[in-house]
Amino acid sequence: MKILILNCGSSSIKYKLIEMIGEQTLSYGIMERIGMHDGLLYHHFQKEGELKEKKLVMEIPDYNIGIKLIINTLIHSKYGVINDEKEISAIGHRVVHGGEKFASSVLIDADVKQDIRDCIELAPLHNPHNLRGIKACETLLSGIPQVAVFDTAFHQTMPKFAYIYGLPYLLYQKYDIRRYGFHGTSHRYVSERVSELSGESIEDIKIITCHLGNGCSISAIEKGKSVDTSMGFTPLEGLVMGTRCGNIDPTVVFHLIGREGLSLSEVVTLLNKQSGLYGISGVSNDMREILQEVKANNSRASLALEIFCYQVRKYIASYAGVLGGVDVLVFTAGIGENVPLVRQKCCEKLDFMGVKIDKEKNELAIGKEAIISQQSSKVKIFCIPTNEELIIARDTKKIVEILINKETKN
């Protein structure tokens, strides 16, 4: 069974085609600059046992044409990996917001599409594009089942006292204002992977997962279920991120409007796009560039790095309190997988709760699965590259197989 995974953003589409026998990636890529005359497609494909790359530049006026181009590339005689689009058994979509409606992945039908539409108010920058991708596939790959896998779903197990804000309760009832949490598919993947790698049942381990990429979030996981997470009503809450500010006193917003004369939307842009590592350092949102500047003795870059790691450390310690102890700590995503210095700083001073990182193992763990804790560490520390697409593919397969079984019985 071959499954196409799509992650449709505002002007880009990421895709992956997975052969579920052996869970092998046949092709993956990213289409950028949709809506512009100089659209780009970076296409990677397996040919004769080798991973090859093809870059295509073309006009991509809209989503439908974009997805059509991706399909044409997948079936292309030279750089395609399948002969016919009918070889695609199902499509799995990453959908950002499922609100309170979805605690797991679902087969997409008219009701599900309406529910995703209903969540647009909660994720105006994401859900409309996810829907556009779904609709384009309905037209272009008609009859092929589609599944929605939500970023928020994994966190729907949080207890009410973890997700209700200290605001008038009426606002939750009226407008669904509460903590939802994001990156759920990644937190779920690495927590399940940790259980596989350590050979311990997920029911028996208390896990703290740190997803540190451009966006960053931490989750407390008990018996395989998310019980708290740092992102909130939107992905702005929690840690300091690439360009997002994370937790601040909400009064800052009013102060900025009064003192800087900014409009509300300008403040939203400032908090989401001009803050975080970028805003503090004045250099970049990219950890690689921050690290270079730290080496060059740039004090603002050093401050940004310190703040970033300090925030992670605070959350790790507080989530140990949430869980009543911790057995496993996981680092994942671009920074978590690749930057030993960040991992080391995030674990500083945590020996009191049994977190002891092994300097050497940590230095060697770059972009690969590894245990990076000392033998004597009570808490096992892991570096695990995330694989959200695999979770999307597995969920899609499971749901489609149920559908096929039902159809065969009828």
Ligand code: ADP
């Ligand atoms: P996204 O949230 O966009 O998926 P990623 O998970 O790719 O982001 O993480 C992006 C961040 O990871 C950036 O700050 C980038 O600098 C950092 N990063 C990615 N690869 C490396 C690397 N090899 N070394 C250092 N930092 C890296």
